[in-house]
Amino acid sequence: MSGFLDGLAGASGESGATGDSGTTGDSGASGDSGTTGDSRASDGFGASVQDQTLRAQLADLATSKGSPMWLRRSRAQGDAPARDAAVLMLFGRGGAPRTEAGRTELSRLADLGVDDVDIVLLQRANTLRNHPGQVAFPGGGRDPEDSSMIAAALREAEEEAGIAPSTVDVLGQMDPLYIPVSKFEVTPVVGYWARPGAVRVVDEAESYSVYRVSVADLVAPGNRGTFSRPDLKISTPAFDVGVLRVWGFTAGILDFALDHLGWAGEWDRDAHIDIDF
16 A cells, blocks of 8 residues: 555554454455345346446446545645555445444435445555554555556555456546645546455555445444544544544545435534544
8 A cells, every 4th residue: 555545544443353363354255244145146137227227326426526625635836746546446246234323224225226335445554654554445656557547546456455457347537636645646446346256455564454344334324423633634524334444535535425326314423433543
C-alpha cells in the first residue's frame, strides 16, 4: 500500500478481532467470515436481472463526480506535482452482515436487490511506521509499467488482496481526488466482481487483514456516525462494521457511494464513533 493514504487515509481496524495470527483473509464461505454463497443461483433469470441492474447502478456511480465537496481539495501554489494513484472499489455478491444492526437492514435491501452485496476493504499492517492499522480500498501509486489508472488499481488489488484481475469487470472510474498530506491524486475505480472468491493478505508487511464487508453493515444506522480529528480540523463520516472502523477519505467515498446508489438510510450524524489512530 503506497503512502498516499497517510494523513487523510481515514480508517482504523479492530485488530484484536481477527485472531491470534495477526493476518486474516475472508474466505467467502458462510459463517464467521461474514459471506455466504449466492442464494439467488436457483433463480437464474432473477439473478441475471439483478446483476444487470447492479452493474448499471455501479456504472452510473463511476460517471458521477464521485465525492462530497469536503474531499475536493486543490493543490496550493508551490506544491510539488501530485503523483497518480488509484483505488479499486470492488463490489460483489455473496456477502452477509456480521453485525446485528446490519442484519436488520436485510429486508429493506432485499427489496432493492442488494441484500447480498459486499465491497472489499483492507487494514494496513500494525507494524507500519506511518498510520498503522488504517483501512482503505485496495490501491496505491501508479507504477511506470501501469498503462492506466485502471491497470494500477487492478495490479494493487491483486498484490494486496489476491484478487485476480480477470475476475473483475471494470465499470468506470470517478474523478481523481487530491490528498494534500501525501500529495497524491487518487482515482477511484469502480468494479463488479463477476467471479467473486476469497480475499487474503498477500504481504503481511503491508496488510494486516482483508475483508469482504457487507453493504448491510455499512448502511445500518447503528453502525454509522461521525469521527473528528481536531489536529486536522476535520470531521468525517465513520463506520463501525464490527471488524473495522472507517473514517476520512475512505469513509467519505463510501458515504457518497451509498447515498448515490440509493442504498443508505437515515443515520444520526451527531453520533460519535471512537477510533484509535
